[in-house]
Amino acid sequence: MKITEFMKNKKGASGIGTLIVFIAMVLVAAVAASVLINTSGFLQQKASTTGKESTEQVASGLQVVGVTGKKSALGNQDIELLAIYVTPSAGSSAIDLTQTKLFLEYNGYSCSLNYSSKLNLTAGNANVFGNVGNADNTSFMIASLQDADDSVSDSAVINKGDTVAFLVNASAAFATTQIPERKVISGKIIPEFGAPGIISFTTPASYTDTIIELQ
Structure with missing residues (x-):
């Protein structure tokens, strides 16, 4: 096997690993974004309910x-x-x-x-x-x-x-x-x-x- 062919094969293997890491990062980011959106929605609803109850209690x-x-x-x-x-x-x-x-x-x-x-x-x-x-x-x-x-x-x-x-x-x-x-x-x-x-x-x-x- 020639050296140039060997180097080309190494670059291909490295590219596949990078792609896998990139996909994994995208998946993790998507999961994290979903969790943050759900949490923020829950907190917003909770804050709205608490504010309404507090206003009712005070007024x-x-x-x-x-x-x-x-x-x-x-x-x-x-x-x-x-x-x-x-x-x-x-x-x-x-x-x-x-x-x-x-x-x-x-x-x-x-x-x-x-x-x-x-x-x-x-x-x-x-x-x-x-x-x-x-x-x-x-x-x-x-x-x-x-x-x-x-x-x-x-x-x-x-x-x-x-x-x-x-x-x-x-x-x-x-x-x-x-x-x-x-x-x-x-x-x-x-x-x-x-x-x-x-x-x-x-x-x-x-x-x-x-x-x-x-x-």
Whole structure:
């Protein structure tokens, strides 16, 4: 065999090896690109979901706009029933009230109340205390005061423009007969997500009316 033929054969062998390496590099690059594309797509979706949930958590919540109490017709006629008026915070998403928790503190005693049922008002707001006595020491009821789309009436979901009264049988919740004058009541309504509604008031020095504005 001549030297020139031998050198030509060596160049051919070297070219095949280079081609194999090149193809392998292309395959590795393609696999790596596919992994990166899939990973970036997953991360983008995850970031979008997290951002939406974070915005919902920050912007949503409940706002307590007032609290009234009703005196008992028996005994020393102190406050027996509470109505806590609640609306969604500005920009809030719809909130399922069946998943809310109501915490109250009074006279060294705290209670945690869960959703019990809806109270159907038949004659406007005057009957907001109508059946609150059915609530016990573990539950609260709700009454829809403003509900244009019937979301509260149908499924106990509060959304923009709605106003709801959380109704509490204070005598049962606090394991006491009634709430007398000059007592501090505090608490919060904690929704499934978002900011809680804050409750804080002191009962007046005297009860002159049957229905008393407390907060």
